[in-house]
Amino acid sequence: MSVKVGLPRGMFYFDYFSLWKSFFNNLGVEVLISPKTNKEILDRGVNACVDESCLPVKVFHGHVDYLKDKVDYIFIPKIISIHKREYNCPKHLGLPDMVKNSIKGLPEIIDTEVNLRKSNKFLKKSIIETGRYFEKSDRKILNAFYDALKQYNNYLKMMTTGFISLDVLGKNADMKVIKNIIRKDNNRRILILGHSYNIYDQYINMELVKKLKDFKFDLITAEMIDEKKAREYAKKLPKRMFWTHGQRIIGAAYYLIEEKSISGIIYVSAFGCGLDSVFIDLIERKAKKAKIPFTLLTIDEQTGEAGVNTRLEAFTDMLDWRLKDESNFSTLW
Amino acid sequence: MAEYYLGIDVGSVSTNIILMDESNKVRYKKYLRTQGKPIEIIKKGIEDIVKELGEVEIKGVGTTGSGRYLADIIVGADIVKNEITAHAIAGLNFNPNVRTIIEIGGQDSKIIILRDGIVVDFAMNTVCAAGTGSFLDRQAIRLGIDISEFGSLALKSKSPVRIAGRCAVFAESDMIHKQQLGHNQADIAKGLCEALVRNYLNNVGKGKEILEPILFQGGVAANIGIKQAFIEALNMNVEVPPNHDVMGAIGAAILAKEEVKKKGRTNFKGFSIGRLKYNVNSFECSDCSNRCEIVEIKSNNGVLARYGDKCGKWSNIIKKEDSKLA
Numbered sequence: 200m201s202v203k204v205g206l207p208r209g210m211f212y213f214d215y216f217s218l219w220k221s222f223f224n225n226l227g228v229e230v231l232i233s234p235k236t237n238k239e240i241l242d243r244g245v246n247a248c249v250d251e252s253c254l255p256v257k258v259f260h261g262h263v264d265y266l267k268d269k270v271d272y273i274f275i276p277k278i279i280s281i282h283k284r285e286y287n288c289p290k291h292l293g294l295p296d297m298v299k300n301s302i303k304g305l306p307e308i309i310d311t312e313v314n315l316r317k318s319n320k321f322l323k324k325s326i327i328e329t330g331r332y333f334e335k336s337d338r339k340i341l342n343a344f345y346d347a348l349k350q351y352n353n354y355l356k357m358m359t360t361g362f363i364s365l366d367v368l369g370k371n372a373d374m375k376v377i378k379n380i381i382r383k384d385n386n387r388r389i390l391i392l393g394h395s396y397n398i399y400d401q402y403i404n405m406e407l408v409k410k411l412k413d414f415k416f417d418l419i420t421a422e423m424i425d426e427k428k429a430r431e432y433a434k435k436l437p438k439r440m441f442w443t444h445g446q447r448i449i450g451a452a453y454y455l456i457e458e459k460s461i462s463g464i465i466y467v468s469a470f471g472c473g474l475d476s477v478f479i480d481l482i483e484r485k486a487k488k489a490k491i492p493f494t495l496l497t498i499d500e501q502t503g504e505a506g507v508n509t510r511l512e513a514f515t516d517m518l519d520w521r522l523k524d525e526s527n528f529s530t531l532w
Numbered sequence: 533m534a535e536y537y538l539g540i541d542v543g544s545v546s547t548n549i550i551l552m553d554e555s556n557k558v559r560y561k562k563y564l565r566t567q568g569k570p571i572e573i574i575k576k577g578i579e580d581i582v583k584e585l586g587e588v589e590i591k592g593v594g595t596t597g598s599g600r601y602l603a604d605i606i607v608g609a610d611i612v613k614n615e616i617t618a619h620a621i622a623g624l625n626f627n628p629n630v631r632t633i634i635e636i637g638g639q640d641s642k643i644i645i646l647r648d649g650i651v652v653d654f655a656m657n658t659v660c661a662a663g664t665g666s667f668l669d670r671q672a673i674r675l676g677i678d679i680s681e682f683g684s685l686a687l688k689s690k691s692p693v694r695i696a697g698r699c700a701v702f703a704e705s706d707m708i709h710k711q712q713l714g715h716n717q718a719d720i721a722k723g724l725c726e727a728l729v730r731n732y733l734n735n736v737g738k739g740k741e742i743l744e745p746i747l748f749q750g751g752v753a754a755n756i757g758i759k760q761a762f763i764e765a766l767n768m769n770v771e772v773p774p775n776h777d778v779m780g781a782i783g784a785a786i787l788a789k790e791e792v793k794k795k796g797r798t799n800f801k802g803f804s805i806g807r808l809k810y811n812v813n814s815f816e817c818s819d820c821s822n823r824c825e826i827v828e829i830k831s832n833n834g835v836l837a838r839y840g841d842k843c844g845k846w847s848n849i850i851k852k853e854d855s856k857l858a
Contacts, residue, residue: 239821402822406842483739492653502825505598506640510656513616517651524650 202333203229204309205270207262208236210255210294211278213395214422218351219274225343226333231270233262236402238502240265245500247301254403254469254499255396256290256297263298267305272332274309276325280316285443288474358422387522388417390455392448392482393467393475395422403498404467405507411465414515419461421451428454436481445478452482456489463492463518465511470499492517535589536560537792538800539785540577540607541618541778542570542599545638545665546751548778549577551588552785556625560585561778563751570599571810571829574606579806590800592792594618594784598639605829605837606810608801611784611791618783620644620651623747625786626773631743634762634770635779636732636752638665643736655736663731665752667700671707671724675717679755682721686757689722697727725757729765746770749779808832817841 204223206212212219216232223230233240236258244261266273275295280286290297295310311329315321323341330340389411391398398420401408411418421429429450433440440446455461464486468475479495486493494514496507536551536559543566551560562580564573581588594611595603596618604612615637623633624646633644641663645653657663672679686692693715696706703724710720746768752758753776762770775782792798811830816823824841838846 234821237820237822239823487739490652494655506656509598509614509616512614513654513656516614516617517654520650521652524648 201227201229202272203231203270205263205266205273205306206230206232207259207266207273207275208233209259209262209400210291210396211276213399215351217354218347221347221350222329222344223274223333225346226330226340228333231266233265236261236400241402241500249297249301251471252290252297253471255394255400256294257500258400258403259294259396260298260301263305264302267302270306272307272309273305274329276329277310277312279312279314280443281313282315282443282446283318284316284439285441285446286316287443355422355426359425361419361423387415387518388419388461389518390419390421390452390461390464391467392421392452392464392478394444394448394469394472397467397469397498403469404496405498405504407465407467407496407507407511410508410511411515414511416515416518419455421448424451424454432457442474445474448478449481453485456482456485456491459489459491461491462522463514464494465514466493466495468495468497470497492521533587533589534559534585535591537785537789538590538593538607539778539781539783539788540574540593540595540597540600540603540609541615541780541784542566542574542595542597542603543615543637543639543780544598545669546777547573547577547597547599548781549574549581550775550778550781550785551581551585552782552789554789556782556786556789558775558778558782561775561781563777566599570602571606571812574603575806575808575810578607578803582803582806587803590798590803592785592788592798593800594781594786594788594791596780596784600784601839602829606801606805608799608805610788610795610799613784613787615780616642616644616651616654616656618780618787619749620646620654620783621786622779622783623749623773624649625782626775626779627745627747627771630745630747632740632746634732634737634746634748635750636663636665636728636748636758637750638669640664641732641736641750641752643732643740643742645740645742653740655738655740657732657736663697663728663735665750667703668724668728668752668755668758670700671704674704674707675711675720677717677721683725683755683757683759685718686721686725686755687760689716689718691719692722692726693719695720695723695727697724697731703727721757722761725755725761726765728758729761733765742766742768744768747776748772749776751777753777810836814840817846819845 220230240261243264244257247264248257248260277295278287278291295308311325313325326344327337327340334340429447432453433446433450466479483493539550541548547564547566549562550558553559562577564577566573593607593609595609596613596615600612619635623630631646635642641657643655644651669679672682693710696702748759748770753772759770759772808831813828815826817826822842826840826846828838829836841847
């Protein structure tokens, strides 16, 4: 029987699932991914996690709790920094420690530290440290990683052409992708912004993607914008953005706002998110100047959908209204 | 027989029902407290129309408010619209030049920015209900003041006290503290009005370009203390339309009129719905770990609607056509 590693479907999973899954598979390790967030996972997370944390961290705890009796290891890297001179949210930095403190009866946690703040060369150390749990040969570990990286880069490239992982939109397959109909006429396109774990977890954001699709809008996310492009536009900030997620979110938003290729922006934020409080304000100001409608959806533990539905319906109504009135619109303000 | 369009706004605190004629004039209005029993209240509202006006012809029905889908199931609507759009339509109908609509309801508050007759921006309160009608209701009870006298009492104040308005819980403890210091009720009432307005402008109205003409709509607009506080805070004129409390319902009725013009008939199920018995059950579906809370509405003629499931297993059983037979 092969060894089994659990991947909790939360937090950085939504950025790196393709990389992590292939890496472990390449090492001959079986990977078990927790199911999509559901009420049971949310409840388990809320019960286990410290009270003051944000919703996605609570949900992450629920995923770990689900996996704990089913696997030999759970992979929760301590991702301190993934880019030179940049940091992640403090909750990422402390994630494995929070989990270990709050959940009893855990299997061994692979909490490799990833800290590339000073230099990329520390990545190799993290890879080998993780691989050593299953493989002695450094060469084999690195090969497993480089192969996984190739697949991951392919996935990233696919995202930039407007594909969204099926894992995000529905059904079960992880690596299958479907086309996110981005059509030529771009006046019905909404940019969805926020941390990947808020916009791709369709349970906690109450199926935002599906709802907007039902309103016949095309969707674009920050991940669909080439990273280089995003970083180039993030440089326009008067002060350097030192959060990696911020580089991506703000950069992508600035780019699309300046290109005027979107008709509206919806920002999904977990209640109490400190990083978002900065990003939202910066993006809202920029959008306002460009006269692009912006709205904020704050998510927390609530499961009543009336509030979210009302906001989305009103927002899309407004966009339709404005689009119908496009000729008039240019004379506004 | 008189012909009307019916507008229903089922909110968290009040359910408003209006009848509007072909020229968009309100001919009947009813403001009922929802009291957590939306179905009963909708039925009562429909029966009241028959009692007070006799049989009239309903040419179209529009529903809005957080209970708009429920109202559609019971009454049969031609259009189901969110509150923002409904309030904007009604505001434009009252004053085609309106550029800002302030709407404060029971559980939420909104700002709608319009330019040249279209909505260009809006916002709703985020997670806290501090700046809403139920907050005022609650504080009025604490002060032992009837909510309908709250506004006129506030106007008597000469030196309002400052009350923290950011959070309903903090506001309450701050207010109690001021009471214990011996401040009079008028000053506290005015302080609360100012706190609500401050919170509204800093939260909902943050960054919005508020320009005249300004309409103040929703149940809270009845409170002249709040209206005065808005006028003072903005240093602009704020107008409260005569039908401010039922603007959502008016907007829904106007939209219904347009919709019926397009399709030529109404979905209205008839006044008999007031006499039907409705049973509402809810249960937790245990087929998967989502554990959706399913709501089932039954009447004499069988199941009218089921909803609440993520996968569509329960809601798909009911075909839209069947539900209209009732």
